[in-house]
Amino acid sequence: MHDHASCIRAALAHAESHCAREGLQLTPVRLRVLEILLEEHRALGAYEILDRLRDEGLGGQPPVVYRALDFLIRAGLVHRIETLNAFAACAHAGEGHVPVFLVCRQCRHVIETPAPAGGQLERAAEGAGFAIETTVREAEGLCADCRIAA
């Protein structure tokens, strides 16, 4: 377990200063999407986020959420979890990391471990003359809690 409230506060503070520095606009919709993801601390589908925005009277249509997510991903504040077609707040914002995810198929909690660059993908790409733009490293399985519950 960890101090969730303070980890949210820290992440939001980082997001704001990062955006201010880069001249990016962290608008209300974008901020709220980030908050929702931080509060849940797990991967949420775009439509789950959308439902919550709707309840709060913010943007009620899919494009609103997808645009906010695009922005947050480009800013490095959120990651897309390909395995789930879902999204999770970045747990290591600002550390210039290559994300590696452990995704629980049961509770959808996402463990993000910072990893050094320069692994198998990079070596394979070099040999093939392939120019990597983005990489995805995800493992699906059961987290420690769900293993115990099972």
Place this chain on the structure above:
Amino acid sequence: MHDHASCIRAALAHAESHCAREGLQLTPVRLRVLEILLEEHRALGAYEILDRLRDEGLGGQPPVVYRALDFLIRAGLVHRIETLNAFAACAHAGEGHVPVFLVCRQCRHVIETPAPAGGQLERAAEGAGFAIETTVREAEGLCADCRIAA
């Protein structure tokens, strides 16, 4: 370049003997889906495959394709490319590999490099008490051909 016809023949021969050995039924629909993927040698969406099956008078509805793909994936003959929500025939069937993919975002060609198990994901999982069931390692970018063409 490589001898495509012979690589298809080899892959089909492997698929048939593998299924026979394991008591799996490589039915006409399943075989045809595998052939289509082998012929293209790139990632195809489920509906692209479906269109081709329809043209040939085989199963005209989505479930037919998805079931065939499920079967082929479970048999280790096809991989799902998460980055593209698409599917590609396995280039190293029967070698007990952990697949690593280099996916060209332009031509959708998929380079599959066999990789040893036991990398970052496994180490990270061990530390977290996480039980890995499947892993995804994909890189998106431009392949050598498309870089030259650009």
Place this chain on the structure above:
DNA sequence: CCGGCGTGAGTTATATTATAACAGAACACC
């Protein structure tokens, strides 16, 4: 023989995820 079971295929309908395309508001700059 035949009846029940398991597996796969066919079909209808629908769920889930994502984007195109265009209109309007807010603001910054000249």
Place this chain on the structure above:
DNA sequence: GGTGTTCTGTTATAATATAACTCACGCCGG
């Protein structure tokens, strides 16, 4: 005050995937 840029709102639709039910077939025990 016009003009460009960025963000939001909205309608509509595309793309991906699955649920649920039906039937056909082969197999095996009685």
